[in-house]
Amino acid sequence: MRFAGGGGKKSKAKPRDKEFEEAALPHMDALYGLALRITRNPSEAEDIVQETYLRAYRFFDRFQEGTNCRAWLFKILYHIYVNLYRKRVRSPETVRLEEVEPFLPQLSTAENPTFPNPEEGLLKKRTREEVRKALEDLPQEFRVAVILSDIEGLSYKEIAEAMGCPLGTVMSRLHRGRRLLQKMLGVEGR
Amino acid sequence: MECYEVQEWCSSFMDGEVEDERRQRIRDHLDGCPSCAEAYRLLLEVKQLVRQKAPREEAPAHLREKVLAALEEEKARRRSASRETAFRRALRRSLPAVAAAAVVLLLLGIVAHRLVEAPQARLAEGFLRAHLQYEMARPLLEEPGSDTRRVSARLRGQVDFPLQVPDLGELELTLVGGRALSVGGQKVAHLLYAARSGHTVSLFVLAGDEIRLPLEKVQQGRTTYQVGGYKEMAFVSWRERRLGYLLICQGQERVRGLMRCALLVQNRVGLDR
Numbered sequence: 001m002r003f004a005g006g007g008g009k010k011s012k013a014k015p016r017d018k019e020f021e022e023a024a025l026p027h028m029d030a031l032y033g034l035a036l037r038i039t040r041n042p043s044e045a046e047d048i049v050q051e052t053y054l055r056a057y058r059f060f061d062r063f064q065e066g067t068n069c070r071a072w073l074f075k076i077l078y079h080i081y082v083n084l085y086r087k088r089v090r091s092p093e094t095v096r097l098e099e100v101e102p103f104l105p106q107l108s109t110a111e112n113p114t115f116p117n118p119e120e121g122l123l124k125k126r127t128r129e130e131v132r133k134a135l136e137d138l139p140q141e142f143r144v145a146v147i148l149s150d151i152e153g154l155s156y157k158e159i160a161e162a163m164g165c166p167l168g169t170v171m172s173r174l175h176r177g178r179r180l181l182q183k184m185l186g187v188e189g190r
Numbered sequence: 191m192e193c194y195e196v197q198e199w200c201s202s203f204m205d206g207e208v209e210d211e212r213r214q215r216i217r218d219h220l221d222g223c224p225s226c227a228e229a230y231r232l233l234l235e236v237k238q239l240v241r242q243k244a245p246r247e248e249a250p251a252h253l254r255e256k257v258l259a260a261l262e263e264e265k266a267r268r269r270s271a272s273r274e275t276a277f278r279r280a281l282r283r284s285l286p287a288v289a290a291a292a293v294v295l296l297l298l299g300i301v302a303h304r305l306v307e308a309p310q311a312r313l314a315e316g317f318l319r320a321h322l323q324y325e326m327a328r329p330l331l332e333e334p335g336s337d338t339r340r341v342s343a344r345l346r347g348q349v350d351f352p353l354q355v356p357d358l359g360e361l362e363l364t365l366v367g368g369r370a371l372s373v374g375g376q377k378v379a380h381l382l383y384a385a386r387s388g389h390t391v392s393l394f395v396l397a398g399d400e401i402r403l404p405l406e407k408v409q410q411g412r413t414t415y416q417v418g419g420y421k422e423m424a425f426v427s428w429r430e431r432r433l434g435y436l437l438i439c440q441g442q443e444r445v446r447g448l449m450r451c452a453l454l455v456q457n458r459v460g461l462d463r
Contacts, residue, residue: 017265021261021267025254026256028249028253028254028257029246029247029248029249031249032247032248032249032250032253033246033247036247037247042250042400046250046253046256049249049253050253050256050257050260053257053260053261054260054261054264057261057264058264076356119387126239126243127243128243128244130243131239131240131243131244131245132244132245135244136238143402146240147244149205150240150241150244151240151244151246155207156202156207158204171201171202171207174201174202174205175198175200175201175202178233178236178237179233179234180202181239182232182233182235182236185236185239187232187235187236187239
């Protein structure tokens with residue numbers, strides 16, 4: 001098989017398809033996981049994943065080799081959700097700051113001069129179901145930031161790109177999201 | 191660094207997203223402040239909880255099938271689209287050859303017709319050929335341009351009659367230029383106008399008797415017009431002040447439009463005189 005030389009344009013198309021499949025298809029579980037956590041609805045999640053792959057295929061030329069393909073796919077998925085999908089849904093979910101803020105002051109332990117060690121093994125006592133539920137109850141934008149960082153291991157820069165927001169916003173979404181989770185999961189030092 | 195500041199940065203610190211200098215200051219603070227250290231520890235615990243216990247979702251098997259099928263469909267669509275553009279590209283590349291072949295066929299056809307058709311038709315063919323030759327091969331014009339006076343002046347030296355090149359802007363026809371020809375042994379001025387639709391309207395002017403064409407005669411006012419469609423073309427011809435005029439454009443259905451054009455030519459020639 002010849003990929004270079006005289007064949008030029010024609011021989012280039014096939015390997016590119018293969019390259020796409022090899023780079024993108026292994027991330028289907030992760031994409032589905034994110035879509036499911038965003039929509040909380042398996043069939044909607046499937047639709048979004050499928051659309052994500054179609055778009056990724058169409059725009060694969062724009063994917064920069066050597067960068068994180070998974071992060072790029074998340075970006076497409078989130079874009080589809082925010083710009084195309086959420087608009088179709090009747091009541092879009094929004095982050096309600098007034099519900100979020102009151103948690104924050106009491107989480108600060110800075111004023112407590114002494115504190116008992118939290119029960120050893122608290123971590124182990126929380127069931128998967130509890131963690132899933134707590135994540136699910138997190139406001140949308142906090143939840144996506146936490147998933148991309150803690151479950152998917154994306155850098156802040158990658159998260160900022162995926163969510164289309166500044167780096168500082170990623171920082172505050174993560175920080176607030178984790179503190180909310182801390183409260184919901186009863187991970188407290190007092 | 192103050193406690194509140196350190197706690198604001200805890201999350202980023204934990205993720206390794208704080209630059210070196212601040213990182214060191216946070217570390218120093220945590221080392222000396224048990225309450226911040228505890229807050230940090232709790233945050234770390236949350237992160238680990240999520241990392242370890244959030245269930246990892248698996249895409250259902252049928253989703254993989256669906257995605258693969260959708261991708262195949264997209265590829266097929268793309269392949270057929272690229273085939274189509276390749277076909278178009280090839281067609282565009284070979285357009286001059288196609289046009290040349292068409293001209294050759296046309297000429298052959300004309301030769302064949304000459305043997306059997308009447309002299310009238312033969313004359314009509316001569317004009318038709320001149321019109322088509324321009325439409326298809328776009329030969330260089332002796333006097334290109336949209337300036338009617340310049341084209342008039344230039345062509346007058348080549349035809350032996352007082353030619354006037356009319357301005358047909360009212361019908362959105364732009365003068366492209368003109369050339370002198372010989373049709374059926376007669377000197378003819380061939381003026382070319384471009385319509386907005388992209389087709390060309392030819393106006394032939396010659397001295398002498400009316401141009402006899404195999405067309406219907408229509409009397410309107412003092413003028414007798416020969417009007418009609420012939421070989422997919424619209425023709426309008428008339429005689430005025432010892433000059434014969436003939437308009438040709440592609441599409442038999444354009445006879446009406448060409449008639450309006452004829453009236454405008456008469457008008458302009460009268461005006462410009």
